[in-house]
Amino acid sequence: MGSVPLEQKTEDGLWQQYRATKDLKIRETFIKQYAPLVKYVAGKVAVGMPHNVDFDDLVGFGVFGLLDAIDKFDVDKNVKFKTYAVTRIRGAIFDELRSIDWVPRSVRQKTREVEDAIGSLEAQLGRTATDHEIADSLGMDENEFLKTMMKISGTSILSLNDVWFSGDENDRVSIGDSIESPASLNPEVEVEKNEIRRVIVEAINDLPDKEKKILVLYYYEDLTLKEIGQVLEVTESRVSQLHTKAISRLRSRLTNMRKGIV
Secondary structure (H helix, E strand, C coil): CCCCCHHHCCHHHHHHHHHHHCCHHHHHHHHHHHHHHHHHHHHHHHCCCCCCCCHHHHHHHHHHHHHHHHHHCCHHHCCCHHHHHHHHHHHHHHHHHHHHCCCCHHHHHHHHHHHHHHHHHHHHHCCCCCHHHHHHHCCCCHHHHHHHHHHCHHHHHHHHCCECCCCCHHHCCEHHHHHHCCCCCCCCCCHHHHHHHHHHHHHHHCCCHHHHHHHHHHHHCCCCHHHHHHHHCCCHHHHHHHHHHHHHHHHHHHHHHHCCCC
């Protein structure tokens, strides 16, 4: 009895065969099938990025993530390949952007100032700080503050994927991973990793409702900023401002909380 041709096999069957044989023809099949996913993720990352970041470069970076996902995917884990691959592709793009240090120094400085202001204010107030309060602490009026949030919006997506704890490769947890699966903590990972993920999820859940919704819709439901604006009935630019503010608030809280767990 002859073997079943590749085109007649189920996708799960192909994954099982690839894991066992590392057949290059099967790998090529997966690359062709999922290549559009790289452009899709690169397109999402490109939104809000400065003009010096080229879309084709993002696609090129993402291809490495797709290849990595194909080589490491385990069909027995009951996770869809698309879900797994999106995380790997996005991670590869951010890793490369981080390595080339694309963020202008002035923008990086302003991002840090905003995060520090939010962290100090909320620690002092014991509650979520308003736009007016944050703007006032930065010596700005509210309109200037919102313009600043738009200016630094391109860095917020990258910062969300910063590794929260870097030790052994298996101990790495990113904020983005926790948003992508906000309710699921893997019982098989180390106690330390679970604790860090718990703290991240707790910080996400403490965000103002609209900011939390934006993060979940963007990173978990995979909606674009424009689509989120339609859901929440606000403009795309307002979603961008709220997204950036959510990330700044989240990172400042995690910086404060981290001192107690690391």
